């Protein structure tokens with residue numbers, strides 16, 4: 001009793017994807033969450049399924065995972081709202097247009113579909129952007145989905161495959177092939193997976209994961225006002241900053257006609273409450289790009305916590321100090337995109353199967369090595 005091949009802590013999109021993949025490979029799995037499925041960062045995320053090129057490793061993981069989402073597309077229920085709407089990276093001036101050129105070259109070399117847009121073409125595709133934008137890069141295969149329903153779908157698939165779920169159960173310790181709940185119940189498994197997102201260091205002390213708070217706003221319905229996920233190129237500066245609070249123009253069309261407006265990044269902000277100063281900055285930034293947003297009604301504002309690692313890559317694989325503990329966390333602002341690839345890489349390593357992409361860049365052991373060489 002209470003003995004499994006795999007015990008996963010965290011039923012966010014990453015834990016749900018891992019549970020599904022383990023079940024597909026015939027493993028006996030229990031998945032535990034102190035709340036419900038998809039209630040952490042997954043409920044707060046924007047759901048942009050995006051290929052990113054900050055590093056080769058980030059590109060490899062996002063591209064691999066995007067392909068897995070595409071393969072799963074026909075199985076996704078309607079409420080997952082998967083739409084291949086494409087991303088447009090927006091350049092406001094010549095300097096940002098140079099970055100568009102660089103990105104185009106990178107994607108060309110890596111066989112990602114893309115198209116440079118001049119200011120006229122950009123205006124035609126997105127007439128509600130302010131006049132005078134310099135241009136942009138359209139990446140048509142990027143998409144969007146609704147993360148809580150995607151997590152629920154993966155969870156249902158996992159349950160159909162025999163995964164046992166224990167929701168409303170708070171894990172207080174994991175290690176040595178044992179998971180301990182706060183009511184004293186113990187579960188045993190060869191593989192313990194810490195997929196508890198930004199809370200991961202509480203269960204695996206010493207992990208260098210910081211909470212990075214984000215705000216989002218969703219509007220009332222304004223169909224066709226925005227047609228692609230629109231992101232300013234300055235977003236990269238915002239995502240790279242290690243210290244200061246930052247905001248960037250990042251808007252998403254929802255199938256309902258609503259517009260999801262982001263985004264902000266803050267370290268050291270531990271409370272879930274909306275920070276009105278940063279929210280005002282974020283909305284101001286959005287209006288600088290799309291003045292019409294200022295006249296719209298917002299129906300909800302919320303926050304969430306990204307799990308940020310120092311090198312901007314997730315931790316996927318065994319913990320060097322306890323080989324029964326496996327990590328699937330640290331996905332920062334890309335965990336919806338990279339959840340499926342994370343699950344495949346993790347389970348390939350557990351079962352000794354070859355991985356589709358090199359797994360070394362994501363191994364938790366890289367962190368120890370960096371420290372040893374520092």
Ligand SMILES: Cc1cc2nc3c(=O)[nH]c(=O)nc-3n(C[C@H](O)[C@H](O)[C@H](O)COP(=O)(O)OP(=O)(O)OC[C@H]3O[C@@H](n4cnc5c(N)ncnc54)[C@H](O)[C@@H]3O)c2cc1C
Nearest residue numbers: 010012014034040041042045046048171197214335336337
């Ligand atoms: C504002 C914002 C916008 C984002 N936009 C995007 C985007 O557009 N695209 C993208 O790819 N990603 C995006 N992300 C990132 C994405 O949301 C996360 O990377 C992803 O949801 C992480 O999923 P997870 O399963 O690792 O963590 P979580 O969803 O946080 O799940 C962790 C789970 O662990 C449980 N848990 C924690 N501790 C315990 C414990 N002790 N016992 C039991 N259970 C426990 C929690 O209850 C929770 O359910 C965004 C994030 C934010 C905040």
